[in-house]
Amino acid sequence: MPALDINPNQADLVQALASGAASGEAGPLRRLDTHMSHVFLGVEHVYKLKRAIRHPFVDFSTLEKRQAACLEELRLNRRLAPTLYEAVLPACRASDGQIRLGGEGAILDYVVIMRRFADGALLDEIARAGALTEDQVLEAIDIIARFHAGLAPHFETGHAADYQRTLAGLRQTEAAGAAKLGLRPPSRALFARLSQALTQQSPLIEARRRQGWVREGHGDLHLRNICIFEGHVTPFDALEFDPALSITDVLYDLAFLLMDLRVRGLGGLAELAAARYWAVSGQEPVEGLLAVFMALRATVRMAVAMEAGDLTTAALYRRFVQDALQAPSPPTKAIASAPSFGPNP
Missing domain, CATH: 3.90.1200.10 (Aminoglycoside phosphotransferase (APH), C-terminal lobe)
Structure with a gap:
């Protein structure tokens, strides 16, 4: 989707992620925007920043809410993709003014770190x-x-x-x-x-x-x-x-x-x-x-x-x-060779 507006409070971090300065990647990184995140594609990793937004269906308007959402994303996705989702790191502004992931200094925001899968793999x-x-x-x-x-x-x-x-x-x-x-x-x-x-x-x-x-x-x-x-x-x-x-x-x-x-x-x-x-x-x-x-x-x-x-x-x-809604689907034949996992006890 086309680039979306950046919250002014996140502008410096977006620039630092896009340039590679925050992650140590050789920039510039490709940026993709979704309705809820700014996503930055590195060589081997992906960096997801929750957009500071508030809508009827989602509220990421505060740092605390974005941190909670990042941690929840990590928890939920590690159930199915434990090696794809690596960590949630704070993005910090150091005393020299530089923004780094997992560094020291004032916490500006939180970022989900993922491994990058190949283009065309969806x-x-x-x-x-x-x-x-x-x-x-x-x-x-x-x-x-x-x-x-x-x-x-x-x-x-x-x-x-x-x-x-x-x-x-x-x-x-x-x-x-x-x-x-x-x-x-x-x-x-x-x-x-x-x-x-x-x-x-x-x-x-x-x-x-x-x-x-x-x-x-x-x-x-x-x-x-x-x-x-x-x-x-x-x-x-x-x-x-x-x-x-x-x-x-x-x-x-x-x-x-x-x-x-x-x-x-x-x-x-x-x-x-x-x-x-x-x-x-x-x-x-x-x-x-x-x-x-x-x-x-x-x-x-x-x-x-x-x-x-x-x-x-x-x-x-x-x-x-x-x-x-016209009619129920026709019965499907079970595949006899399939393993059975059964219900959760």
């Missing part, structure tokens, strides 16, 4: 090149299923009403985006259908919550957040800023990846992935619920695109939601 990039393989998808699913199985259950959240609240928020997001464009909300009927589908799935959602399948998952598990690192499929960049978005039914976690595959026209790989997950996770296949969760994930993308004024992308995800 599964998103591999898929766009038409090179995503069945083996890569199956390895990803085995990792995700093992990850989900080892997580502690959360019984106090993940109610059916929580997904309805998510949907209501998305309805407001789309309406606000449409209003900025002078349009009527284009998906009113679709929101009503998805709400009805969630209501129909409520008994199963509640049963799975009581069974312990609501867990602190990845939260943002799509192809742009999975890479090939040290020869292995590696999910990274877990959602760290709102536990309400990451502590969900594990199928809602999985649904983002399956939806992403389907939207890209990789339905065969999505079917393979779903079949593998049922085979290795120890969970009873519930295709209808999975379809509704995929529709909800696509609705997130649809609403965000509408808010950004991207009508083409919004229409793409709207069509996916329509198709997902």
Whole structure:
């Protein structure tokens, strides 16, 4: 995405990271901006600085909040990518005025230190090149299923009403985006259908919550957040800023990846992935619920695109939601040779 405005209080640190002075890297470093971070790409390492921002969905406005977010990012991502995420270091201004990571002096901010993976290693990039393989998808699913199985259950959240609240928020997001464009909300009927589908799935959602399948998952598990690192499929960049978005039914976690595959026209790989997950996770296949969760994930993308004024992308995800709600997916055949990780005891 294009370069974003820099908070004046972070300008010196951004310059020091970009030049390589703060890290000791030979600069200049390539800078990438996301909605929440300034990211600097070194030769072997990546440096992530939380932007000093405050939005309705995230608050990084103080040093203490950015430190907490950095530490949470490290904790969450070391579960799946322990060698990719190395440390959180303070960025300090020394008595000579120089800014260094992990040095002495007044702490200006905190930075997440990661190993750098190769260019073109994102599964998103591999898929766009038409090179995503069945083996890569199956390895990803085995990792995700093992990850989900080892997580502690959360019984106090993940109610059916929580997904309805998510949907209501998305309805407001789309309406606000449409209003900025002078349009009527284009998906009113679709929101009503998805709400009805969630209501129909409520008994199963509640049963799975009581069974312990609501867990602190990845939260943002799509192809742009999975890479090939040290020869292995590696999910990274877990959602760290709102536990309400990451502590969900594990199928809602999985649904983002399956939806992403389907939207890209990789339905065969999505079917393979779903079949593998049922085979290795120890969970009873519930295709209808999975379809509704995929529709909800696509609705997130649809609403965000509408808010950004991207009508083409919004229409793409709207069509996916329509198709997902037509009928439950056909049963998938379990892969007999897959190992079983089973539920967390």
